[in-house]
Amino acid sequence: MQSMTGFANSSTALDIGNEKQIEISLNIRSVNSRFFDASVRAPHALSGIEADSIKLLRKRLKRGTIHVTIHLNNLGSLVQEITPSIELAKVYLAAAEQLKEACNLTGELSLTDVMRLPDIVAKKEFRIAGEHKKFIIDLVDKTCTKLLEERNKEGVQLANDISERTDKLAQMIEDIAKQIDQIFKQRQQAVIDKSKELANDHDHENQQCDKLRSTMQVYLDKLDVTEEIVRFRSHIVSFKSILADDSQQKGKKLDFTTQELFRESNTIASKCGHGITSSTIIAMKSELEKIREQLQNIV
Template identity: 30%
Template sequence: MINSMTGYGQSEVNINGEHYLIEVKTINHRFLDIALHIPNSFNPYLEKINRELKQFFNRGRIEVNMTKIASEKDHDSISIDWTQVARYDQAFKAIRANYPETGDDLIAKMPEIESFLYEDVSFELDEHHLEQLLNAINESSQKAVQMRLSEGEELYEDICYQTERLEDLVESIDSKRDQIKSIHYERMVNRLNQLLEKNGLKHESEYYRELAILAEKGDLTEEIIRIRSHIDQMRELYKQSVPVGRKLDFIVQELMREANTTASKANDPLISHLVVDLKSVVEKIKEQIQNVE
């Protein structure tokens, strides 16, 4: 079954009297990219948190935000890193000295500075705290996964619909394949006859054999077979329970390549019109597959 890479889940956890909101947000990405935004107190457990997340996600950008929910006693827990404040003060003075006319404007455009503020940790972290945190991340991840599954079902329905449209267009092209080849051959014969008559040359049989060979080179059988093969591969991937996004993305690229070859070989307005529709459907499938895990 197809899974989306877009999901969201949240949970709350109380660790040693401090209340936290744990949010897990996932969006599409070529690989698995985990970004953790958690209090420094929990930095010793980054590796374990990453391992926990990898149990739920195989692909996508995974953002984990751990936000402390304010309480009445929080105003006593904020301290100022005066050493860091002094460093910023020295830096601002240097900017103003080197750029006396524009220094203040440059400083005003800098991002807001919060690194000299830090929160006092009133407890020591232990395995019990880690277990509480991992359980909360687990809960948020499960909710995000459920959302990915739900959206994956919608993606699956739309991709299946577009795949059926793709198959119908291939059938239309195939039904006109022999007709197009015959028209192409007749067009070349008429052109050859005009040139021979204009220049007073004989109608040699080898000329027409060469034209027949050229007409065969414009046959679309191989392209149609490959396109159908790609469609069959896609349908098989839809049924798998493992992540298939990358494989589908590769197959869609091959479909677009075959569509371009078909358009160039056919050299016919009718086929060209069908190929434009074909490429449009492939683009729609490609757009949806970008969010498939």
């Protein structure tokens, strides 16, 4: 079993030639989600890497909301060329002269002032080449492996907790079955005793006895939850089977089976609103709710 939450990071240096290196740091964070959703934040120098990264993430992580952040830590030192915009500088200077004359101002623009003006220089930034992108995709893959290790560790803890709760449910349904069987037999005997009493009482007609027996039989039929108990047991067996199999994705299957267990427990509760079973049914629903909460974080 695998959790959907986890965090992993990696860092390395990429040799780009001419004795230059780029320091790369990469973080992957995943949280629970019904489906798969991924986003990649990367510098402009890595434009185009998002699609390949998301394709890899989808293949390896299956479910969850995935956030990937890639930093190129010393990219600013690799600017290849800075080109001044001479024409734009002339426009700025001409505008400054017009302001001086129109507003009777004094002072001169220094080179530092001009260099600070918007868009006065254009930077030709370093771009990662194709072979270097493969290096980074491989780094994403390695970081995914680290993340999966974390998700698997948490998954084992979740599986152990859910398994213990499932064992409790299995015991609870057996307790309920015994309690209801006792209640059913007691009510059934009460009907038999009352029928005999009426049969011996000459003031009551046989028709009234038959009506009473019929009414009580309907009541006993409603009290009978044998089918619900059998289905609950079957769902428990199915749940444990899914929990134990080796498939990577099982969260949705387990969630569906949990819904079926809820349905049967609600039916049992509505048919048998007896004090002798109510506390056990409440405890059963509490365990089911805790299992359902845990399953929201399972792949």
